[in-house]
Amino acid sequence: MLSVLIWVPLxxxxxxxxxxxxxxxxxxxxxxxxxxxxxxxxxxxxxxxFDASLSGLQFQEALPWVDTLGLxxxxxxxxLALPLVGMSSLLIWLSIYSSDANVTRPRLYYCLMLxxxxxxxxxxxxxxxxxxxxxYEVELVPLxxxxxxxxxxxxxxxxxxxxxxxxxxxILILAAFFGLALLSGTFSFDYDVVKQQTLPLGTQxxxxxxxxxxFGIKIPIVPLHTWLPDTHVEAPTPISVLLAGxxxxxxxxxxxxxxxxxxxxxxxxxxxxxxxxxxxxxxYGSFVAIAQTDMKKIVAYSSxxxxxxxxxxxxxxxxxxxxxxxxxxxxxGLISGLLFFLVGVVYAKxxxxxxxxxxxxxxxxxxxxxxxxxxxAAAMASAGIPGMVGFVAEFIIYRSSILxxxxxxxxxxxxxxxxxxYFLNLINRVFFGxxxxxxxxxxxxxxxxxxxxxxxxxxxxxxxxxxxxxLRWSERxxxxxxxxxxxxxxxxxxxxxRDGLIEIFRTPSVMPAHLSPHLPTx
Amino acid sequence: MVATSRxxxxxxxxxxxxxxxxxxxxxxxxxxxxxxxxxxxxxxIVLDAYWQNLTYIANHQFLVLFPVFKYFNxxxxxxxxxxxxxxDRINYEFAEYCMKSMFWHGGxxxxxxxxxxxxxxxxxxxxxxKLQPNLPMRGINRLFPDFLPEQVRVxxxxxxxxxxxxxxxxxxxxxxxxxxxxxxxxxxxVVALIQQRLVDAASLPVTYAVTIHGQGYDIIPEAAGLxxxxxxxxxxxxxxxxxxxxxxxxxxxxxxxxxxxAHQKDFNYGALFADPLPIGGAGIxxxxxxxxxxxxxxxxxxxxxxNSSRGEDDLRVKICVSFxxxxxxxxTAAILGTLPxxxxxxxxxxxxxxxxxxxxxxxxxxxSRLLSxxx
Numbered sequence: 001m002l003s004v005l006i007w008v009p010l011x012x013x014x015x016x017x018x019x020x021x022x023x024x025x026x027x028x029x030x031x032x033x034x035x036x037x038x039x040x041x042x043x044x045x046x047x048x049x050f051d052a053s054l055s056g057l058q059f060q061e062a063l064p065w066v067d068t069l070g071l072x073x074x075x076x077x078x079x080l081a082l083p084l085v086g087m088s089s090l091l092i093w094l095s096i097y098s099s100d101a102n103v104t105r106p107r108l109y110y111c112l113m114l115x116x117x118x119x120x121x122x123x124x125x126x127x128x129x130x131x132x133x134x135x136y137e138v139e140l141v142p143l144x145x146x147x148x149x150x151x152x153x154x155x156x157x158x159x160x161x162x163x164x165x166x167x168x169x170x171i172l173i174l175a176a177f178f179g180l181a182l183l184s185g186t187f188s189f190d191y192d193v194v195k196q197q198t199l200p201l202g203t204q205x206x207x208x209x210x211x212x213x214x215f216g217i218k219i220p221i222v223p224l225h226t227w228l229p230d231t232h233v234e235a236p237t238p239i240s241v242l243l244a245g246x247x248x249x250x251x252x253x254x255x256x257x258x259x260x261x262x263x264x265x266x267x268x269x270x271x272x273x274x275x276x277x278x279x280x281x282x283x284y285g286s287f288v289a290i291a292q293t294d295m296k297k298i299v300a301y302s303s304x305x306x307x308x309x310x311x312x313x314x315x316x317x318x319x320x321x322x323x324x325x326x327x328x329x330x331x332x333g334l335i336s337g338l339l340f341f342l343v344g345v346v347y348a349k350x351x352x353x354x355x356x357x358x359x360x361x362x363x364x365x366x367x368x369x370x371x372x373x374x375x376x377a378a379a380m381a382s383a384g385i386p387g388m389v390g391f392v393a394e395f396i397i398y399r400s401s402i403l404x405x406x407x408x409x410x411x412x413x414x415x416x417x418x419x420x421x422y423f424l425n426l427i428n429r430v431f432f433g434x435x436x437x438x439x440x441x442x443x444x445x446x447x448x449x450x451x452x453x454x455x456x457x458x459x460x461x462x463x464x465x466x467x468x469x470x471l472r473w474s475e476r477x478x479x480x481x482x483x484x485x486x487x488x489x490x491x492x493x494x495x496x497x498r499d500g501l502i503e504i505f506r507t508p509s510v511m512p513a514h515l516s517p518h519l520p521t522x
Numbered sequence: 523m524v525a526t527s528r529x530x531x532x533x534x535x536x537x538x539x540x541x542x543x544x545x546x547x548x549x550x551x552x553x554x555x556x557x558x559x560x561x562x563x564x565x566x567i568v569l570d571a572y573w574q575n576l577t578y579i580a581n582h583q584f585l586v587l588f589p590v591f592k593y594f595n596x597x598x599x600x601x602x603x604x605x606x607x608x609x610d611r612i613n614y615e616f617a618e619y620c621m622k623s624m625f626w627h628g629g630x631x632x633x634x635x636x637x638x639x640x641x642x643x644x645x646x647x648x649x650x651x652k653l654q655p656n657l658p659m660r661g662i663n664r665l666f667p668d669f670l671p672e673q674v675r676v677x678x679x680x681x682x683x684x685x686x687x688x689x690x691x692x693x694x695x696x697x698x699x700x701x702x703x704x705x706x707x708x709x710x711x712v713v714a715l716i717q718q719r720l721v722d723a724a725s726l727p728v729t730y731a732v733t734i735h736g737q738g739y740d741i742i743p744e745a746a747g748l749x750x751x752x753x754x755x756x757x758x759x760x761x762x763x764x765x766x767x768x769x770x771x772x773x774x775x776x777x778x779x780x781x782x783x784a785h786q787k788d789f790n791y792g793a794l795f796a797d798p799l800p801i802g803g804a805g806i807x808x809x810x811x812x813x814x815x816x817x818x819x820x821x822x823x824x825x826x827x828x829n830s831s832r833g834e835d836d837l838r839v840k841i842c843v844s845f846x847x848x849x850x851x852x853x854t855a856a857i858l859g860t861l862p863x864x865x866x867x868x869x870x871x872x873x874x875x876x877x878x879x880x881x882x883x884x885x886x887x888x889x890s891r892l893l894s895x896x897x
Binding site: 360364365366435440441445 | 801836
């Protein structure tokens with residue numbers, strides 16, 4: 001069943017590639033939309049069939065491929081992969097929907113988008129380390145080409161920088177995987193097999209640090225982040241959406257799946273370092289965002305900051321924090337996607353993203369009033385206003401990390417406040433005041449421009465009001481991953497909750513025992 | 523054409539020269555003509571509703587202190603009430619704002635007359651008749667003897683503006699008819715027609731009388747000598763086109779910073795200065811009028827608007843811009859109609875006097891939307 005998510009886009013690539021040259025761009029876009037709609041529907045069917053009471057992999061598929069290399073076609077979906085697959089299917093559909101109907105070289109563009117969709121799905125579903133690496137690398141190529149061909153003025157520089165950073169990331173990940181296979185003595189890349197092996201703590205530490213740098217480039221962790229703002233600024237809007245919404249999550253997903261999943265003992269040792277890195281990400285990203293004048297750079301640095309919250313949560317590695325990390329991945333994916341869609345509309349209509357030039361776009365008749373309203377809502381969501389999914393995710397993370405890492409948590413909370421600072425500053429400059437004369441004759445705005453943002457905002461609010469609709473899928477997986485860490489913990493931890501996430505919300509016992517009496521009951 | 527000894531050195535010499543040669547403040551282009559005539563047609567229809575309501579209030583809501591149904595023109599029915607509450611109606615509030623602006627700024631013979639002992643005598647007679655069966659109101663009138671005469675002054679302004687707009691409404695609809703017949707082909711024709719009709723109506727008497735308990739009371743008799751041009755048109759242009767007031771918008775906040783002149787004569791918040799973008803700048807809310815006019819835009823003007831990039835989305839802004847263009851035509855007619863000397867005079871001192879008069883107007887309009895409508 002899971003192969004559909006990978007192979008339907010790839011069949012689409014072949015189909016579009018075989019189309020005659022005379023076929024119009026809009027027709028090719030329609031074909032790509034139909035295929036990604038099929039993927040989206042299939043994802044919905046998978047979610048409906050998913051048994052949330054199980055922590056292990058479901059819908060597993062296994063086929064031998066290159067046995068001598070240890071490469072096999074093994075797919076599976078658990079509560080960690082499911083929300084990310086669901087979110088990426090939606091964002092890919094919206095990205096294709098919002099792509100320019102008259103894009104140049106449409107066959108190549110939509111083929112690359114479909115390859116990207118297949119690569120992302122494959123990476124989230126792969127249960128073989130080499131297979132994961134293959135899919136992880138596959139998404140690099142279309143991204144590089146799309147940025148290099150359809151990007152902004154400095155697209156060559158940005159694409160090359162992205163390629164170099166991501167290639168280094170891939171090499172480091174591959175090195176860690178090979179090291180694990182070799183040093184464990186199994187010579188297997190099967191996730192379930194290598195997970196059973198125990199390595200000395202020192203070896204674990206070395207491999208984990210290599211993985212951390214590899215995935216840290218993708219997340220990105222400061223100071224490995226410099227490729228991200230350049231790439232965002234030059235990338236077309238749909239790619240910025242996918243970059244922030246989906247591809248950065250491959251980094252945090254990889255850290256959770258392979259870092260915490262394979263090296264839980266070393267994880268406990270590195271956790272305080274991760275928490276410090278999280279704080280650096282949050283504060284650095286926020287302060288630099290405040291100083292930016294390009295709307296896209298503000299959102300890009302906001303992304304750097306918000307990925308820090310995920311880092312903080314996975315540093316804690318408790319069941320509640322893992323749930324928080326997954327929730328924040330979904331939340332950040334939706335909200336950053338929303339923000340990039342909105343910035344894209346502003347840029348498309350005004351021709352600039354410079355906050356010192358833009359002004360008064362909330363003007364009801366000549367401005368972009370609905371886009372401005374959506375931007376205010378997106379900023380509220382990003383700043384963690386209650387009633388939206390951002391609040392749920394950040395609340396769970398802080399709830400789980402405040403006693404484990406109190407100082408980093410408090411510093412991250414400052415980052416949340418700083419989010420409001422740079423987004424309110426952006427909104428105040430761009431949307432309030434009198435519409436400046438050069439902007440008073442903006443082109444018409446159509447529902448096609450608005451629908452992606454409206455759909456995402458509806459989800460952001462729905463999941464904010466009903467967080468359980470998002471959390472229930474990952475509840476058991478969070479417990480399992482959190483248990484993995486606590487079982488290997490060198491500190492004394494309290495018995496883990498076995499009664500589900502809702503109970504976790506109500507009781508303090510998921511925290512270390514010596515701290516749990518101080519945790520307030522909600 | 524007038525030949526003066528030396529060309530003007532005014533910073534806006536193009537405009538001054540254009541007026542001196544019989545042109546208008548608005549450039550002569552086919553699009554401007556289409557916009558001006560089209561918007562004046564819808565304005566004429568709206569003004570027709572406005573003047574009828576103002577006249578109804580003046581005549582039938584006289585000293586009604588809580589005129590709940592004043593916008594119903596005497597027809598109070600449930601369907602009409604529901605339409606009113608659903609805002610499916612003419613925004614008569616706009617007409618009242620204009621009346622209040624005239625009342626506040628005064629000017630002309632009407633203002634002088636309303637401060638005269640004769641008016642007070644006539645007003646008190648009407649007040650006595652109206653209060654005859656109303657003991658509480660008579661008591662209040664004794665306690666606050668200036669209150670009800672002031673209300674009568676307001677009623678007089680309702681009536682005067684209604685009379686002014688009745689003439690203007692007919693004029694604009696006539697203009698539209700002539701355009702449809704192909705007899706209006708240029709902005710100059712528009713200005714000429716307006717100027718001619720203003721001159722024709724200049725000496726029309728402005729009067730006001732009410733009937734109370736079957737007996738008529740003249741508040742403004744014909745003998746007061748108030749006339750259309752001097753006592754309603756000129757004060758109207760001054761109050762509504764030019765001055766208005768710094769309220770209803772964000773500008774009013776600047777009063778605390780003393781950014782608003784203490785002298786009413788220095789105000790420039792009128793229709794010719796209004797920002798077409800609905801940001802709540804100042805003055806009488808133009809959006810009310812634009813909303814009313816949007817229901818009566820002729821097809822050719824609607825098609826013209828639809829050709830712009832925003833289509834229906836910014837219809838009111840486009841109507842406002844067109845309306846301001848048309849009002850610059852009316853202002854041109856007013857300027858040319860009130861020149862101290864004939865435009866084609868051959869006397870150099872008279873030419874210089876005319877030039878000084880025109881330059882003073884251009885100076886006054888320099889900060890308005892005048893320059894924005896030149897392109």
